[in-house]
Amino acid sequence: MISGAGLLLLLLLLVSLAVLATRFGRWRRPGEPPLDKGVIPWLGHALDFGKDAATFLSNMRKKHGDIFTIQAAGKFVTILLDPHSYDVVLWEPRSKLDFNQYARLLMDRMFDVKLPDYDPNEEKTMLRMTLQNQNLSSLTKAMSFNLWNILLSDPSRTSLHWKEDGLFHLCYSTMLRAGYLTLYGNEGKDYEDVSGQAKDRANSLEIYNEFYKLDQLLMKAARSILSAGEKKTFDSIKRDLWKLLSVKRLDCRANRSVWLDSYKQHLVDLGVDEEMQTKAMLLQLWSTQSNAGPAVFWLLFFLLKHPSAMAAVEGEVQTIFGSRKQTIGQVHGISQEKLDNTPIFNSVLNETLRLTAAPFISREVLQDMLLTLPDCREYHLRKGDRLCLFPYVSPQMDPEIYEEPEKFKYNRFLNADCTEKTDFYKGGRKLKYYTMPWGAGINVCIGKFHAVNSIKLCVFLLLRYFDLELKHPDTKIPGFDKERYGFGMLQPETDIVVRYKLKDQ
Structure with missing residues (x-):
């Protein structure tokens, strides 16, 4: 038989678990990108992401495709690795996707800089x-x-x-x-x-x-x-x-x-x-x-x-x-x-x-929104998440775009007549962004x-x-x-x- 003190402890444990589940127990909703939270609560994939982002995201891409959401240190980050779709993010109105919040965060962390009304x-x-x-x-x-x-x-x-x-x-x-x-x-x-x-x-x-x-x-x-x-x-x-x-x-x-x-x-x-x-x-x-x-x-x-x-x-x-x-x-x-x-x-x-x-191109999601990609795929994004492009993985190191992408070829961006080569393709379609x-x-x-x-x-x-x-x-x-x-x-x-x-x- 459980004593009164034991019941109290059990009740506190259940309440704590409920709070944790409410705070960190996120699940994929219909229409959202694939969600990969990792095995460690809250921390998620933060360690692997920070240790070697290129390898980690390349592996996630093989597992989930060119758009997915990961959990990293309490933050949910949607990664988009389809260069044909980058314009959708780059030119989205700032009322939906905004760079300012992340920029201000890094300025403060790295240099103690706080600027009023910074844009x-x-x-x-x-x-x-x-x-x-x-x-x-x-x-x-x-x-x-x-x-x-x-x-x-x-x-x-x-x-x-x-x-x-x-x-x-x-x-x-x-x-x-x-x-x-x-x-x-x-x-x-x-x-x-x-x-x-x-x-x-x-x-x-x-x-x-x-x-x-x-x-x-x-x-x-x-x-x-x-x-x-x-x-x-x-x-x-x-x-x-x-x-x-x-x-x-x-x-x-x-x-x-x-x-x-x-x-x-x-x-x-x-x-x-x-x-x-x-x-x-x-x-x-x-x-x-x-x-x-x-x-x-x-x-x-x-x-x-x-x-x-x-x-x-x-x-x-x-x-x-x-x-x-x-x-x-x-x-x-x-x-x-x-x-x-x-x-x-x-x-x-x-x-x-x-x-x-290898820069990240990051945006904070300021409101629940629908992201429509050029191939007509649609994904729901949640307010408070972060959306991130990583051109280093794609297009820059994509073997479909560049033959032997890990090798240095000094004339890779030269045509036979010594003019600049700008025609690169993925999925049979010419790329606007072939290196970024x-x-x-x-x-x-x-x-x-x-x-x-x-x-x-x-x-x-x-x-x-x-x-x-x-x-x-x-x-x-x-x-x-x-x-x-x-x-x-x-x-x-x-x-x-x-x-x-x-x-x-």
């Missing part, structure tokens, strides 16, 4: 022209000067003797330092002043060293899984960077970009105080500079591993630069027309990004043209003025740091040692 789409519209058209020419010229300073004015690099370095460190540091100087300004106005160049190298190196330490913890911060010790270190690094990027310090810099001044005015218009403006400047340093360096790393590594691709790109570099004996002014006067006229390099870049760019490293729709990267110019300039300068080779020619392609799936360019698990020296002039 990322409005911000992009306001800043787009500061990175394009007439302003693009000024940015390209500034980037060229700053790359020259980092690569070719630094005595530690301009040696005729072989020097060893990690290729990732070389590329990431060079691109972030030059990119920071281009957008955030220089110590002095005269690019060719030797004293100013030295100050710029010192300042940008300090920024990079602190930023790189922060970058090692950012993915954990985004997922709220920092240990107590890591959180203390993370906060300390951010404070150091806030001092270096304070708006008072930035206001004193010369050659500030139109982008920087426009962004600061945007923050002022939002009513943001000086402290939060400084925090936003660190957010933007990551947003604008965290992907170009890894892109240059992968591109150069693929070229070093594929001599035929390297020879083809070096042929284009030769046509752009001509004689090796050029003045600094001639190098910085490379026209946009010349930068655009690089079909082989463009294919190499597209192939590199196809293999290594820059996003698409209203969330397409507004800095794409500046980023492409910057990547080209860095690679062209390295190939034109340096002998560069792998220390160990049989080095295998490094694995990916899998925790970076969903956040842009992937980074290697380990760096690759290269040897380089200034070419004989």
Whole structure:
């Protein structure tokens, strides 16, 4: 016979189970995508998803098809992997599918940034022209000067003797330092002043060293899984960077970009105080500079591993630069027309990004809605869920679209007449989105043209003025740091040692 105390405990247990079932016991309703909650209550598939999103979602796709809903840490996320259907999501009204909530969440978790009435789409519209058209020419010229300073004015690099370095460190540091100087300004106005160049190298190196330490913890911060010790270190690094990027310090810099001044005015218009403006400047340093360096790393590594691709790109570099004996002014006067006229390099870049760019495109579902796909399939989505596209799995690594998708083929995006190849198919239908490293729709990267110019300039300068080779020619392609799936360019698990020296002039 159960005692009164035993009955009370049993009743409390039943109530607790009922509450858990109500809170976490979700079931698939008619018309909804296949639901896979995993075996662990609430947590669901969070561990597998975070450990290796590409492999996990590829396996889920084989199990459920190209649309399904998973549970991950209490959140229900619908994954859509049919590139023919991406437009339905990309252009759905913001009253139904919205990016703002997720963007604000990450801004706060990673950078302590809270902006009143923040609208990322409005911000992009306001800043787009500061990175394009007439302003693009000024940015390209500034980037060229700053790359020259980092690569070719630094005595530690301009040696005729072989020097060893990690290729990732070389590329990431060079691109972030030059990119920071281009957008955030220089110590002095005269690019060719030797004293100013030295100050710029010192300042940008300090920024990079602190930023790189922060970058090692950012993915954990985004997922709220920092240990107590890591959180203390993370906060300390951010404070150091806030001092270096304070708006008072930035206001004193010369050659500030139109982008920087426009962004600061945007923050002022939002009513943001000086402290939060400084925090936003660190957010933007990551947003604008965290992907170009890894892109240059992968591109150069693929070229070093594929001599035929390297020879083809070096042929284009030769046509752009001509004689090796050029003045600094001639190098910085490379026209946009010349930068655009690089079909082989463009294919190499597209192939590199196809293999290594892996952003999520996420939307919060703001109301119960019906998602109608182009093939007339219809799925009900629930308010409060998240809808996510992962172009890395499809189209970029889809064997139906790309033959041997895991392999680097430098001419994959070239037609026989050396024009850009844009015809790719799935299910017998031509794809609008056959690779999506820059996003698409209203969330397409507004800095794409500046980023492409910057990547080209860095690679062209390295190939034109340096002998560069792998220390160990049989080095295998490094694995990916899998925790970076969903956040842009992937980074290697380990760096690759290269040897380089200034070419004989």
